[in-house]
Amino acid sequence: MDEFRINLVNSIWLQFEDVVYKIKPQRSGILKRSKSEEKVILKGISGIVAPGEMLALLGPSGSGKTTLLTALGGRLGGNLSGTITYNNKPFSNAMKRNTGFVTQDDVLHPHLTVFETLLYTALLRLPKTLTRAEKAEQAEAVISQLGLSRCRDSAVGSHVVRGVSGGERKRVSIGQEMLINPSLLLLDEPTSGLDSTTALRIVATLRELVNGGRTIAMTIHQPSTTLFYLFHKIILLSEGNLLYYGKASVALDYFSTIGFAPPLAVNPADFLLDLANGVVSGDSRVDASAIKGRLAAAYAANLLEGVKAELGRGDDSSMMNDKKVNKWSNSWWTQFSVLLVRGMKERRHEHFSTFQIAQVVIVAIVGGLLWWNTNITRLQDQVGLLFFTSAFWGFGAVFQAVFTFPQERAMLEKERASGMYRLSSYFLAINMGDMPMGLVLPTAFFTMVYWMARLKPSPNCFFYGLLALLYSVVCTQGLGLAIGALVMKLKSATFFASVIMSAFTLIGGYYVQHIPKFISWIRYLSSIQHTFKLLLASQFSDDQTYPCAPGNICRVADFPAIKPVGLHGVAQSIIAMALMLVVYRLIAYFALWRIGVPTK
Structure with a gap:
């Protein structure tokens, strides 16, 4: 196999409309209330990510980024309402086969080598129609594509077992999902804990994968200016509310038009996170809750109608028929x-x-x-x-x-x-x-x-x-x-x-x-x-x-x-x-x- 197969069979239009998620807080201790109020984590989030687009979910800690990403990956149970579709169809076995999900923490076996980690993943996740040799070739191709050849035979390692670097470990986690050649790739904080150079290399690699027709969405915390402009679209969340959805390149212009102009030479992500926290540069007297309320109201007045109009563009003709897809890839x-x-x-x-x-x-x-x-x-x-x-x-x-x-x-x-x-x-x-x-x-x-x-x-x-x-x-x-x-x-x-x-x-x-x-x-x-x-x-x-x-x-x-x-x-x-x-x-x-x- 000369190169990894990047020609996708299916293009995925990911759409989500009025997504609401509620939980009942768990109370501990001897004295517990018989009734506890539900906490709303996501408050009517809508958007769309088309094939060939990379979406960034931004927001401060506790804003609902990971919860939304988990819901988009079909992994969130409980009191979830709203509509999430993939080419205008609900999540299914076929969609699971076409979805890669990279968690924030690198959950890997520390004593296995990089090649062994990817090989065993390939043997378990790739279909039984492929031979063991072909699955091994897929693992080798992913290693080459993600620049892991140098550490191919090194132990993955962990915080207590010496192994590859943090950036290489993150690429191994991404490689596990890339093995299935996913049409939809979701990543939770893929740059967390990495230096700026390594983070840029990983996001740039993901941007190249998008060019193959994939749909990618990820949560990310405080990306650099260079990283910020690698994304096609961004979503800005604050306490479960949607403050912005749209192109990354025009985000600052939008906030300028509603009265929140950024200072010169500012990192766009830092500016947006300040707004999501209710912080306005140079004015510490303004109430943070009031700022967040104004931004949520501005989104509803200026952007929501356009988002609703954009929904429904997905094409369901390329989606696999779920009836033909077995739940398990192998015996x-x-x-x-x-x-x-x-x-x-x-x-x-x-x-x-x-x-x-x-x-x-x-x-x-x-x-x-x-x-x-x-x-x-x-x-x-x-x-x-x-x-x-x-x-x-x-x-x-x-x-x-x-x-x-x-x-x-x-x-x-x-x-x-x-x-x-x-x-x-x-x-x-x-x-x-x-x-x-x-x-x-x-x-x-x-x-x-x-x-x-x-x-x-x-x-x-x-x-x-x-x-x-x-x-x-x-x-x-x-x-x-x-x-x-x-x-x-x-x-x-x-x-x-x-x-x-x-x-x-x-x-x-x-x-x-x-x-x-x-x-x-x-x-x-x-x-x-x-x-x-x-x-x-x-x-x-x-x-x-x-x-x-x-x-x-x-x-x-x-x-x-x-x-x-x-x-x-x-x-x-x-x-x-x-x-x-x-x-x-x-x-x-x-x-x-x-x-x-x-x-x-």
């Missing part, structure tokens, strides 16, 4: 396999970080030395080691898994909103990828401690105990996933997981051996107790004895630290843990349904 199996490989490449850094490995090795060595060469005469020590192993990996597995979905939330919201994959393929890929990686360190730990402590030197006993521990880790991972998916806030999820696992530890049968009957049922929910039972069964048998006193032999099953848990009921524990393994993951799966899909 379930393709989505699963791509997500599995991508997830394992990214998350291996978390599972096998230097800190994680050092922590496990150090604890294993210390534990092996503390329980060095235990034998049946030190039965209490052996039982203590088995319980410590159960508790240590119960906590470890939960805390490894509880971070998964809170950390993935932004990525899941972004990709689900773009229709990249089914939730089921993503969820199963996460589980299948994390499961084997999560078993490596427990295996290393158990192997080191087992032979250092000289537990029963039998291969059968060793593998029985190892399988019991790994089974426990897989089960407890599900609990961590469920907590993370339900709570979705790292601090809250961590606290919640700590409380649950502490309770499971206390009722695990080692610390409290005589649990009151009215609360004893909780022990059946404790994965730590079930793991403890399985580990005990791997080392001891019901008829085994030990020297309990000089000259006396006692049954191991009657040992005070073993008797409450018992060596029987192994099958029940296996079944109980199997139910936990499935139920916890089902809870996590259904909890994720609310992520990334706007509610209309």
Whole structure:
């Protein structure tokens, strides 16, 4: 492929008329009002963006820019009214396939390279009619078009992982959307946090894309004079009100005609933002609310009629027939396999970080030395080691898994909103990828401690105990996933997981051996107790004895630290843990349904 395909099949006329958006503020605290007034975020916004035009949404923070852009991208649920059409048709699967949306924050996997990031996006978003090689060529073409060849094989990085520069990272985000060759491209603050030169380069690149027939709209905060005049049209918002819609080149002339002439040598964007804030240069005595009211009234009197007349120009002849468009670009199996490989490449850094490995090795060595060469005469020590192993990996597995979905939330919201994959393929890929990686360190730990402590030197006993521990880790991972998916806030999820696992530890049968009957049922929910039972069964048998006193032999099953848990009921524990393994993951799966899909 010599160059990226920029010849568009469809031209998109984006039109929006009388768009109103309301929300009910969330009140926190013990005392809450039973009724709360709705807050109007957008107040009857209208406009049109034609193919080959680039629109800038300007306004101070809180003016409604991002809300309007999100509505135009078909991603805003809730109390939204008015009309938004694409070639005189509502948003649809066909339109989603032709729309690219770049969020303000660069939501990228930090450990993947630039090429890997774009390749996996291409494999998921480009249609199944293209081969893998053709999708890889598309990724290479986008890299070349956006000037990313120099950093092609560099890690994307983040604020904690060293990688490419901020401008390059932003171009990678734009490149992900350019892969689908979108007719409509929406960008939220694409120049945020970038220096003026980098910002100019990015907007100039977008201006070149417009020349291919695309329709582009973006929010932008305080662009330079050069940037300002790269836009064909601008919208100026203030507290949800429309103060100006029209060509960027005549914006200052319009405000001069209504009595707000700019000073000489002023940045047009700075002047317009001052007006949107109700600030008039050289006159600090004028009430800001009055200025905003005058500007909104002037728009209604001078521009609104022209905007209404301009609406309805879109041509619906080029729009795809939505009935012929499948919701998903690729099969379930393709989505699963791509997500599995991508997830394992990214998350291996978390599972096998230097800190994680050092922590496990150090604890294993210390534990092996503390329980060095235990034998049946030190039965209490052996039982203590088995319980410590159960508790240590119960906590470890939960805390490894509880971070998964809170950390993935932004990525899941972004990709689900773009229709990249089914939730089921993503969820199963996460589980299948994390499961084997999560078993490596427990295996290393158990192997080191087992032979250092000289537990029963039998291969059968060793593998029985190892399988019991790994089974426990897989089960407890599900609990961590469920907590993370339900709570979705790292601090809250961590606290919640700590409380649950502490309770499971206390009722695990080692610390409290005589649990009151009215609360004893909780022990059946404790994965730590079930793991403890399985580990005990791997080392001891019901008829085994030990020297309990000089000259006396006692049954191991009657040992005070073993008797409450018992060596029987192994099958029940296996079944109980199997139910936990499935139920916890089902809870996590259904909890994720609310992520990334706007509610209309």
